[in-house]
Amino acid sequence: MNLSNKKAVIFDMDGVIVDSEKLWKKAEYETFTSLGVKVTEEHSEITKSMTTYEVTKFWYNKFPWKGKDLNTVEQMVISKVISLIETENCEIFGVKSFIEKLKIKNYKIGLATNSPNKIIPIVxxxxxxxxLFDAISSAEFEEKGKPDPGVYFTTAKKLHIKPENCLVVEDSHSGMLAGKKAGMTVIAFTNGNNKLNFELADYKINCFEKEGxxxxN
Incomplete structure (x- = not known):
C-alpha cells in the first residue's frame, strides 16, 4: 500500500470526530415538531447528509410554518446541537491520538464539514x-454542500496541498462521493457500521486506534 505521495489528511467532522448523528436528529426533531412539522424516520434519512439550511428548507417545503423565517429556525437547530455537544460524551474513540500521530508524521491536517461554521470550534x-488543525472549512460558505466537492477543494487550497496528495476520512456516502469528485484518496471510517455501502472508498478502517x-505505516 503506497501512500508515500500523501501530504495531508482531511477529516469530515460528524461521524468521524464526533458521534453526533443522534444529537442532530434530536435537535431537528424537537425544533421542527415544535413548528408543526410531522418529522418521519423516512424523511430524516433523506435529510441526514444535508447542510442545516438545506434540512430547514426541506421541512419548510413539506410543512410550511408561519412566524419564523428559515434562518431563525436554522439557528434554533444549531443552538440545540451546540448545547447537546457541550453536555454529551460524543467523542469518537481514538481520533485524538490518531490526529496527534499524524502530526508527528508531518501530515497537514484539515477539516471539511457540512456542519455550520459556528459548531466547529465547539466540537x-x-x-x-x-x-492540531492547519485548515478548517464549512460547506456553509460553499455554493453547495457535500456530495459537491467544493468544501474539499477549499480545504486543499488552504493547506497549499494538491487534491491528489490529500487523504480524506469520511463515514457517509455523500462525503466519500465529495472526496472522490475532488480527486482525493478516500478512507472510509466505518466505526463498526456494516449497513452502509463503502464501495466508493479506496481503503476502509473500523477504528482509529489500531487500523488507522x-x-x-
Missing part, C-alpha cells in the same frame, strides 16, 4: 484538538 475544543495507524 474541536471539547476534544481539545483545535490546535497500520494503514499509514
Amino acid at each position: 474541536l475544543n471539547k476534544i481539545n484538538i483545535l490546535h 495507524m497500520k494503514l499509514l
Whole structure:
C-alpha cells in the first residue's frame, strides 16, 4: 500500500470526530415538531447528509410554518446541537491520538464539514484538538454542500496541498462521493457500521486506534 505521495489528511467532522448523528436528529426533531412539522424516520434519512439550511428548507417545503423565517429556525437547530455537544460524551474513540500521530508524521491536517461554521470550534475544543488543525472549512460558505466537492477543494487550497496528495476520512456516502469528485484518496471510517455501502472508498478502517495507524505505516 503506497501512500508515500500523501501530504495531508482531511477529516469530515460528524461521524468521524464526533458521534453526533443522534444529537442532530434530536435537535431537528424537537425544533421542527415544535413548528408543526410531522418529522418521519423516512424523511430524516433523506435529510441526514444535508447542510442545516438545506434540512430547514426541506421541512419548510413539506410543512410550511408561519412566524419564523428559515434562518431563525436554522439557528434554533444549531443552538440545540451546540448545547447537546457541550453536555454529551460524543467523542469518537481514538481520533485524538490518531490526529496527534499524524502530526508527528508531518501530515497537514484539515477539516471539511457540512456542519455550520459556528459548531466547529465547539466540537474541536471539547476534544481539545483545535490546535492540531492547519485548515478548517464549512460547506456553509460553499455554493453547495457535500456530495459537491467544493468544501474539499477549499480545504486543499488552504493547506497549499494538491487534491491528489490529500487523504480524506469520511463515514457517509455523500462525503466519500465529495472526496472522490475532488480527486482525493478516500478512507472510509466505518466505526463498526456494516449497513452502509463503502464501495466508493479506496481503503476502509473500523477504528482509529489500531487500523488507522497500520494503514499509514
